[in-house]
Amino acid sequence: MKANDLPTTGLLIGKKAIKNWLGITSDELFLKWIDLGLPIRVVDKRYYAYTENLETFFKVSTNVVGSEIPDDAE
Numbered sequence: 683m684k685a686n687d688l689p690t691t692g693l694l695i696g697k698k699a700i701k702n703w704l705g706i707t708s709d710e711l712f713l714k715w716i717d718l719g720l721p722i723r724v725v726d727k728r729y730y731a732y733t734e735n736l737e738t739f740f741k742v743s744t745n746v747v748g749s750e751i752p753d754d755a756e
Contacts, residue, residue, distance in 0.1 A: 694736075697729045704736065718743065 694700045700722065701712050716722060721735040 691733050694731045694733060695728065700729055700731045700736075703731075703733060 694703055697709075697712065701707065701709075704712075704715075706712055706715075719739065720731075721739050722729050722731040724730070
């Protein structure tokens with residue numbers, strides 16, 4: 683799936699769709715974000731997320747002052 687084929691809004695169904703929308707490939711990183719509160723639900727072993735909720739989550743979780751960012755962050 684190409685980046686411009688990704689939905690800009692709406693319901694994402696499945697881990698692959700959510701990871702593609704987020705632009706991540708690592709399951710480890712995906713699970714880390716879930717542990718940090720990524721707004722997703724699992725129903726019958728399938729992941730669901732709404733793009734607006736994901737955007738809001740990242741707007742809030744990345745709103746930090748520079749002093750909170752480790753010096754060795756990439």
